[in-house]
Amino acid sequence: MSAHILAAVSTVDALTFAVSALIVLAGAVGVVVSRHPVHAALMLVMTLFGVAVLFVEQRAEFLAAVQVIVYAGAIVVLFLFVIMFLGVDRRESVAAEPLRGQRPLALVLVVLGFAGLVVLGAEAHWSVGAHSVAGVARGQAGGNVAALGRAVFTTYLFPFEVTAALLVIAVVGAVVLARRPPRIAPPTEEVPFEGADVARPASGEPGGSERRADGEPGGGRADGEPAEPVRVGSPSDPRPGGETSVEVSR
Amino acid sequence: MTVPGAWYLGLSVVLFAIGALGVLVRRNVLVMFMCVELMLNAANLAFVTFSRMLDDIGGQALVFFVLVVAAAEVVVGLGIVVAIFRRRQDATADDFHVLKG
Numbered sequence: 001m002s003a004h005i006l007a008a009v010s011t012v013d014a015l016t017f018a019v020s021a022l023i024v025l026a027g028a029v030g031v032v033v034s035r036h037p038v039h040a041a042l043m044l045v046m047t048l049f050g051v052a053v054l055f056v057e058q059r060a061e062f063l064a065a066v067q068v069i070v071y072a073g074a075i076v077v078l079f080l081f082v083i084m085f086l087g088v089d090r091r092e093s094v095a096a097e098p099l100r101g102q103r104p105l106a107l108v109l110v111v112l113g114f115a116g117l118v119v120l121g122a123e124a125h126w127s128v129g130a131h132s133v134a135g136v137a138r139g140q141a142g143g144n145v146a147a148l149g150r151a152v153f154t155t156y157l158f159p160f161e162v163t164a165a166l167l168v169i170a171v172v173g174a175v176v177l178a179r180r181p182p183r184i185a186p187p188t189e190e191v192p193f194e195g196a197d198v199a200r201p202a203s204g205e206p207g208g209s210e211r212r213a214d215g216e217p218g219g220g221r222a223d224g225e226p227a228e229p230v231r232v233g234s235p236s237d238p239r240p241g242g243e244t245s246v247e248v249s250r
Numbered sequence: 251m252t253v254p255g256a257w258y259l260g261l262s263v264v265l266f267a268i269g270a271l272g273v274l275v276r277r278n279v280l281v282m283f284m285c286v287e288l289m290l291n292a293a294n295l296a297f298v299t300f301s302r303m304l305d306d307i308g309g310q311a312l313v314f315f316v317l318v319v320a321a322a323e324v325v326v327g328l329g330i331v332v333a334i335f336r337r338r339q340d341a342t343a344d345d346f347h348v349l350k351g
Contacts, residue, residue: 009253017253021261028265028288032272037280044284047265051291054258058302060310063294063317070317075287075324082328083280086335106274114267121259135307144310151307152314163318170322177329 016057024050037083041076048072059138062145258299266292277343279331283324290320 023046030043048071055064135151152160265288272285294313301309 013253017257021257024261024265025268028268028272031281031284031288032268032276037278040281040284044287047288047291051295054261054295055298057253058258058298060298060301060313063298063310063313066314066317067294070321071287071291075321078324078328079280079284082332085332086280103275106271109274110267110271113270114263117263117266118260121256121263136305138305147307148310148314151311155308156311156315159315163315166322167318170325174325174329177326177333 013057016053020050020053020057022050023047024054038080041079041083044079045072045076048076059144061143062148255299255303259296262292262296262299265289265295279343280328282343283327283331287320287324290316 027043027045027047027050031040031047034040034043048067052064052067052072055061055067135147135155269285269288269292272288273282276282276285294316297309297313297316299309301307301313
């Protein structure tokens, strides 16, 4: 039976499917087993490209383009950005297993789920030939892009608008999460004050008093000037310094 | 004749299983996110395959929405990772017990 199917499938299609399936699976395995997060991200790009090829093979050209642009171009870059931000050489010790028996259990669970999906797929009665809800995919005027656009902007208009709201919420959430919380500011203003006691005799206080003793016309400015760098510099300086020092020490 | 849809569905199942295994096994939160992306891609592949098999554009529209949800999820998830990293200086899942109330 498989020979019959193989004979019916054209060589180019079968070859395209085989090669891209191999790329997809190799990339997926690479994501799971690679120790370095950057390698995992690059393997993810490989998988995404393979899936994009499979999309093209199935006449979903627009989604293939979106897959490459949005997934490989934006999401993976975001991943890489965060990896670089958190420190690149942060290798996970794959051998360490803090939770005893987690991996065998995970393997068993995944095999069970896999078997369940395969059995379900083999046993299920696919409703092939059902009446199309959102429009026919093939043979539409304008091709795949027009068909997809028609579906998204007519049948799925409300979900599309909700999607816009979701994106806005995600952006606001990311900004709120990534912003330094403002309630941390008062304690850090106190902590640098102790540090400023060290710094003040060296640069701040004597400098200001000397300038005042010199009788410069900008006495008020000289008063404000030492106070300004200490106040502005202290909330922002110690924390990046602390972060980098911790990162270096690791 | 093109490749039968069952092959694509089989590949999709395998891809989903690999992604699930990664989420369960890995401890680096970033890699876990990538494995979630693998699972989403497996679902997308199945959607596109069904779209072709049933000749219905709805499957591709769903993939469109899945893409948007994936982007939003990644943005918020990575924001959480950065926020926790700022306090804990580490990004393995074991450190996330600080999220307990």
